[in-house]
Amino acid sequence: MKEFLADKITQLKPSGIRKFFDIVATMKDVISLGIGEPDFATPEPIIRAGIKSLEMGETHYTSNQGLIKLREAVADQIHKLYGVNYDPATEILMSVGVSEALYLIFTAILDPGDEVIIPNPCFVSYQAEVDLAGGVAVEIPTFMKDNFEPEPDLIERAITPRTKAIFIGYPNNPTGAVASRETLLRIAEIAEKHDLLVISDEIYDRLVYGVEHICFPSLPNMRERSVLLGGFSKAYAMTGWRIGYVAAPAHILQGLVRIHQYTVMSAPTVSQYAAIEALRVGEPYVQQMLAEYDRRRKLIVKGFNRLGLDTFEPKGAFYAFPKVSNCGLSDEEFCDRLLKEAGVAMVPGTAFGAAGAGFARASYATSYEKIEEALQRIETFLKKNTCQ
Numbered sequence: 220m221k222e223f224l225a226d227k228i229t230q231l232k233p234s235g236i237r238k239f240f241d242i243v244a245t246m247k248d249v250i251s252l253g254i255g256e257p258d259f260a261t262p263e264p265i266i267r268a269g270i271k272s273l274e275m276g277e278t279h280y281t282s283n284q285g286l287i288k289l290r291e292a293v294a295d296q297i298h299k300l301y302g303v304n305y306d307p308a309t310e311i312l313m314s315v316g317v318s319e320a321l322y323l324i325f326t327a328i329l330d331p332g333d334e335v336i337i338p339n340p341c342f343v344s345y346q347a348e349v350d351l352a353g354g355v356a357v358e359i360p361t362f363m364k365d366n367f368e369p370e371p372d373l374i375e376r377a378i379t380p381r382t383k384a385i386f387i388g389y390p391n392n393p394t395g396a397v398a399s400r401e402t403l404l405r406i407a408e409i410a411e412k413h414d415l416l417v418i419s420d421e422i423y424d425r426l427v428y429g430v431e432h433i434c435f436p437s438l439p440n441m442r443e444r445s446v447l448l449g450g451f452s453k454a455y456a457m458t459g460w461r462i463g464y465v466a467a468p469a470h471i472l473q474g475l476v477r478i479h480q481y482t483v484m485s486a487p488t489v490s491q492y493a494a495i496e497a498l499r500v501g502e503p504y505v506q507q508m509l510a511e512y513d514r515r516r517k518l519i520v521k522g523f524n525r526l527g528l529d530t531f532e533p534k535g536a537f538y539a540f541p542k543v544s545n546c547g548l549s550d551e552e553f554c555d556r557l558l559k560e561a562g563v564a565m566v567p568g569t570a571f572g573a574a575g576a577g578f579a580r581a582s583y584a585t586s587y588e589k590i591e592e593a594l595q596r597i598e599t600f601l602k603k604n605t606c607q
């Protein structure tokens with residue numbers, strides 16, 4: 220038979236995370252520090268709002284952009300937190316998570332060969348979505364010595380006549396880095412000078428530890444040249460509901476709506492009702508979960524550093540990114556052996572881009588007790604392999 224799949228699909232690399240978790244799924248007694256989602260259940264009132272909407276018969280499509288009441292609530296929240304105004308009628312789209320939003324934005328802006336500059340290590344979908352849209356992802360490295368913040372000069376040097384956008388994702392998955400105002404202002408200056416769009420994935424905006432999250436479109440002159448991606452998955456523990464949003468100037472957003480209406484029609488209706496409730500009553504739950512993540516963050520960072528795995532103190536999200544190259548193993552070998560010999564799952568840094576080489580991602584969206592046990596297992600593993 221003929222090869223039916225398109226070249227762009229057969230050439231698409233499988234996610235380094237998936238590959239790893241296929242192995243984890245076959246093993247018993249594994250402590251997983253690999254999962255990129257909250258271990259908490261969605262807060263009760265949010266679940267109840269979803270159930271109530273179903274009972275009330277809200278089981279139909281919504282408008283393509285999403286329920287206007289939800290778009291108004293999202294616009295209010297962005298304004299309240301960051302002082303940026305978006306018109307709910309034309310400038311907000313409810314998407315099937317930030318995942319769909321990534322597909323929409325790259326498909327909407329990229330002609331074949333157009334380039335997007337992406338600092339890495341970064342979330343695995345960015346590059347894949349650029350590839351799928353026919354664009355070229357230009358990766359620039361970030362370094363532990365810079366707290367994994369992007370280096371604006373490297374961004375500027377990567378610009379070519381084909382560059383269309385700079386993509387940033389802070390707080391960052393996998394490093395936990397938060398970009399400072401100074402860095403973001405430099406990126407804003409570069410975007411303006413070279414007339415580029417900035418796409419900012421701020422899905423972890425609410426998960427920061429004692430530092431300020433700066434919403435990129437809130438910077439001077441940036442609202443008009445940026446696309447803000449946000450969601451409910453992380454802060455409200457709502458990964459399975461598949462709900463997120465895009466906020467952007469109307470002339471850009473309406474391009475995304477055109478693709479969205481043909482691909483998914485509208486985000487899940489039940490999740491839209493739940494999201495309204497999340498914005499209405501969710502804040503105390505966000506704060507509770509944040510306090511618990513912070514407790515675990517301190518434990519894991521201290522633990523890794525004590526074991527000789529140099530770890531930058533993450534300021535956001537729920538990941539630690541220790542350096543694991545001391546044993547003379549590659550990050551892939553380290554994670555592979557740690558899983559098989561110690562029953563602890565971490566994700567090799569190279570799954571997040573070349574600049575992740577020598578590091579591994581450990582999620583602390585797992586219980587305090589499990590993190591303690593994982594650290595003990597890692598200690599035994601390191602001793603056995605004379606890494607300490």
Ligand SMILES: Cc1ncc(COP(=O)(O)O)c(C=O)c1O
Pocket residue numbers: 255315316317318319342388391392420422450451452458461462463
């Ligand atoms: C940085 C980042 N962006 C986007 C996503 C996808 O989020 P959603 O559940 O909204 O599709 C993730 C999920 O891990 C992520 O880490």
